[in-house]
Amino acid sequence: MKDDHVAVLLEDINGKIDGLADAIKGVSEKVNTIDERLEEVAAQTELIPAVKAAVTDQNQQLADHEQRIATLEQAA
Secondary structure (H helix, E strand, O other): OHHHHHHHHHHHHHHHHHHHHHHHHHHHHHHHHHHHHHHHHHHHHOOHHHHHHHHHHHHHHHHHHHHHHHHHHHHO
């Protein structure tokens, strides 16, 4: 009788351990996916300073261009 109770408890514990093992496997896969996504984001954010510099340069050229046109229009 006592052996039957122990067997039932062991079966229950083994089932719970199997469930935990499956859950841990899922977490590990999700962490790997998140890590890959973070690497992609990091690569993209490295481009931001270069894009910002290019836009700033274009804005400065445009402002200079508009001033030169205004000067030419006044001279004409």
